Amino acid sequence: MIIMAEKTAQQKSWGVSYGEMVRREFAKNKLNVVSLVLIIILFALAVFAPFLANDKPFMIRLDGKLIFPLFASLKASDYSILLAAAIGIWQLILIRRNRRNIEPSIRGHVLSRQLLINASILVAGSVLLYVFVPRRLDATGYRELISSGRASDAIFAPIPYGYARTELEVREQPPGKEHWLGTDDVGSDVLCRLIYGSRISLSVGFVAVGISSLVGIAIGSVLGYFGGKVDFIGMRFVEIMMAIPVFFLIITIVAYWERSLFNIMIIIGLTTWTGNARFIRAEFFKLRNQDFVQAAVSLGLPLRSILFRHMLPNGVAPVLVNATFGIAGAIFIEAALSFLGFGVAPPTPSWGQMLSLGVSTTGRFLWWLTLFPGVAIFLTVLAYNLVGEGLRDAIDPRLRKAA
């Protein structure tokens, strides 16, 4: 069904799509582009963390035999993150190609098929990885082996420390040659933990916002489409959700639930969907009486199709913008929870937990444990907020006219 076009002749007659217009408007502001680049760098750090900071060498000659401990120590989760990144990049390339080769009217169908295929590859691949990659624990002290002369020819990662290392003799050291950003209360390298911490932040950000967007869209679309009694009852529920301040609501739930990364993602997702629901509801109110929706209804299309195929693509823009701010918010909430000690359990590195070590229990102030994790949170949140702001300006037609 893919219509391949003769490129040069037809490309111009396609005109500029809505997405293209938003993209151009977004790219006009250099700050937006810079923050997008910052987000991409953070992603790269999260994906390649084991290759940037690892206490196992890429390659080492042990008792005359050449071995590759770093690759052998990678877990299934590391591999699936790499796989996800590869598929993500491939999808971006596909989208770029679609823009050149495929007629706008069927681009949506092609895109959804590609997304489906890639998502299934990702799921299948991850399952295979979890089944076939053995769980290994390598606690060999490779640097001690080198200093004792048993091993040689080692190539280490740029930061040759693991994130769960405890070396009490080097605890609470300020930044120096050995540890570029200092060490924490148990002697772990701060830079290393920062890099691994970006994984927690990004995954919490994206999964929590994914959940909150899906719940918000599902509830908001039903309320907006049906209106009347359904809307009245639903909105009372939304109001109740909004009545308890989100952070209080979250720590209330945290008090009862076990504190794991997974639970925190779900809790943040399930408590922050109200904004999305209200946006979608408002959009659907506007769309409900439009001709194309009336046409879809009179054709007897199923509700699922009317809501999600016809109406949603026309009303999803505010939710996309809100999602970008939502990622920033979720990262913020995760950091705050970890700061208070309600986050993931150590030694799993999290920025908020690292930050809380900045003022030690003895009252000593360790500036490197305050500044670096804090700035990491700040820059990440700032980048997402800037992108969200840029997206909103690009999408808002009122501002486009004014400019």
Next chain:
Amino acid sequence: MIPTLLGITIMVFAISRIAPGDPFSIAMGPGGQLDAERFADFREQQKKLHGLDKPLPIQYLIWLKRVVTFNFGDSIKHHRPVIELIKERLPITLTLNLIAFVIIYTVSIPTGMLAAVRHKRFFDQFSSVIVFMLWSLPAMLVGQLLIGYFCGPAFVSWFPPAGLSSNQADTLPFFPWLTDRLWHLVLPVICLTYSGFAYLTKQVRAGMLESLRADYVRTARAKGLSNMTVIFRHAFRNSIIPVITIMATLLPAMLGGSVIIERIFSIPGMGMLAFEAVTTRDYNVVMAVATIAGLMNLVGLLFGDIAYAVADPRVSFESNV
């Protein structure tokens, strides 16, 4: 109002009941102090004691009765009635937030207006950058840096690092006591203020920009009114309305933020109470604090609605309730 209040109680109740396991398993569970058989006995006994063996609707009604009579039971940690604790802690948080609230509104309305009036000139761009940075700055970072550099040996010690008053401040006469209290409040209030300030300034600027572009402003200018009159009487009056509704989003954010700030500065307010209750799994306190926070939020919204009606003559409560 009342249905929402009921809803809050249902929600808090639901959270406490949907959670996997029960408080006793967490307190005494596998690896805890009791072996399996005696633990089962103990659990039954405790369930009966706390009324957890009754059907859920009955349990809810019992809980509702406790909410209505403000009898939230005893705190496990403090061995005192929860409501007493809240009575002690609530005024502290309210004072902190009210001071911050007043500062936010008095500073950000002029800043936002000026930024809008000077649209795309130096002040606008400068303040926009500052505001955006402040908006994304985590309070944990700011709080700890302030404590680190202004309260200790690292740089200068101008302010006390923790608490609400110095030792034996109660014995002081009123004015020294007040200065002591304010001296302790400076840093927490800074932390509580800046992000709200950033958010509100952005909104004021956006609202002002929109009304400055509106037709009635052009009309006012065409009538030959002075610039000041146009800005204050025509544009400002109309852009203030969304600013009032923002109270509804600002208040819960500030209440939530006070958990972190009270923790950093060791201020014994509601936020600190919530923090302690969650760490020690003091369930009576957790449920009470969540309910009270919801209640306070509702009261804030009510004030917002009233202010809205005062500011906007088109809104009235009589016509359509």
